[in-house]
Amino acid sequence: MKVSILGASGYVGGELLRLLLDHPEASVAQVTSERLAGKLVTAAHPNLRGRTTLRFSRLGDLAPCDLLFAAMPHGSFAKTFAEVRAIAPRILDMSADFRLRAPDAYRRWYGHDHENPAALGEFVYGIPELHREAIAGATCVTGAGCLATTAILGLLPLFREDVVANREVFIEAKVGSSAAGNKESASSHHPERSGAARSFQPTGHRHTGEIVQELAVHGAPTVHFSATAIELVRGILVTAHVRLAEDLDTKAIWNLYRAAYRDEPFIRIVKETRGVFRYPEPKILAGSNYCDVGFERDPHGDRLVVLAALDNLMKGAAGNGVQAMNVMAGWDERTGLGFPGLHPV
Amino acid sequence: MKVSILGASGYVGGELLRLLLDHPEASVAQVTSERLAGKLVTAAHPNLRGRTTLRFSRLGDLAPCDLLFAAMPHGSFAKTFAEVRAIAPRILDMSADFRLRAPDAYRRWYGHDHENPAALGEFVYGIPELHREAIAGATCVTGAGCLATTAILGLLPLFREDVVANREVFIEAKVGSSAAGNKESASSHHPERSGAARSFQPTGHRHTGEIVQELAVHGAPTVHFSATAIELVRGILVTAHVRLAEDLDTKAIWNLYRAAYRDEPFIRIVKETRGVFRYPEPKILAGSNYCDVGFERDPHGDRLVVLAALDNLMKGAAGNGVQAMNVMAGWDERTGLGFPGLHPV
């Protein structure tokens, strides 16, 4: 299957390229970057040295292919969607442009009207653990926000069983620097960013809209979200608090999560009573497509703390994109996504 | 091919297990740990959760297999070698016990006589870039020290061409914390180790013996070695200074390194004029089997600075071990060693 990447000089584009170069079924046709057109891709992705002699093309040079990934800056793909639509029968957009189905939700969380509201309904929200069947038949799929993906996968079983009091959840997400992309800024300058524990968005984080949309299984949830930058390049850890609507003990919650995730190749339930890594932790997931989910029941009341971790560039972006591609093409979902992560790392 | 690991609870044993579990030709028979016997291997190697239900065996339970890796603490394998010798026709020792061929060199660098000097000659020094043919026919192969490997691979072309004045080199190695193994100590306690730039061995580092042994292509070299612990878990960067015996300019040195390493699958010459990662750097090599080599010619004199980087647990240990196994078994050397490393990371 011939695959091209529109906007491949960024971190997500580079991670897609790394995965596709070693994917047994896919062959990389073109990868575009207006800024780096003509340059070797290794200029932006040094880890791929010796693996490819591919050079960046321009958007205008894109030839038809079987599947087109779009990893453009937020806001750009919506403008170019109509233009590139004909290039490939299947499109997988990694940007935030088509994640929210409702135009008014988009206005609320992105502060302006959507460029192309008509096309909003064309895209399937591309997390296979949520919408596997719809993705299989879709021609347009959108990736999800990395923080949203982590929170959603951690909380989904509880909202599916409707056991959350008032459908209300308080979520605190810790995230690494690569989630902000490869454009440097004053706050990403090493002496300022190193060792950070920085509350960059205590309220109003855009990914909240996706969490509300995807957890509305039995009715709209109330989602309180905050995000903190921590000393990591890759990785997200979500710590979510809910109050249980029913008196479920630890065993009942284990069985609820087992029932939901037993057959999922990329979700592991991690809650152990010994060892250093007892709960989900992003450090050992770097480069893998896993989302580890865990929890702890507060014995003094009805509170359940849900924990979830992933690599924001993998299950939070490119890895999930390749997983969705595998679903769309009918291949084993694990194809090309076998790297288990490193320890120690 | 049935492969077992003797001493698999450590970082090198865990990395071997990770590679072997996904190796298309090898199947893992038993992995031993006296301390964790009976426990799931994921208790020591959490990154392998969901990938294996293997449990640690005891040394005494080791059944015959085709190839036995030994990843025991330094000093232990020499004692058990005779006992395990019959278990497998091929043995690959990752410890330091059989790296130095000369008993007196061992005494000099390890401060005591070797346990089993007679067996010293049986082991081939297992870096394929140095001794590919000998490894192919060997039954006993020893891995190399991670710092030694980095320095040797960086400097080898110069010593093969005998262009180093007085065969003298000054080497400064920066290394991550995982090279000291998984046993905690006062100096590995996070508040003490984090952010370190710690001269832990300005002189007398044991790996010097191996560097002297392997660079003695045209006569014994004079090796001045120092090691500094830096803020990394995985990774080594060697910075070596030599004075050139001949007036070689940058192009001549490029061609000298190309001639030496053009066909090597795991060595990349990295010396670029643009981009963030212009010289070899360990960060983007974590998990990969690459050793990146570079240099810079001092325009004001006859000094050449040689740079080399690798992942101490991969090309510096387990990855090199699997590469040597591939050579011994006659498989493509890259088998099971395809991970390119991550960026950003």
Next chain:
Amino acid sequence: MPKCLECDAEITLKADVEAGEIIDCPDCGTEFEVRSVDPPTLDHAPQEEEDWGE
């Protein structure tokens, strides 16, 4: 098949398991002592408190 006392996972006992043996749960790693083999019953194994907190 006995169930883990912590997480309710099914614990498969080896055919030659004996009373007094220490086994661990594959899902949550908790250690148990086999109190009896037939019927198979488990007790929490004595656990030295690991120093793990921050």
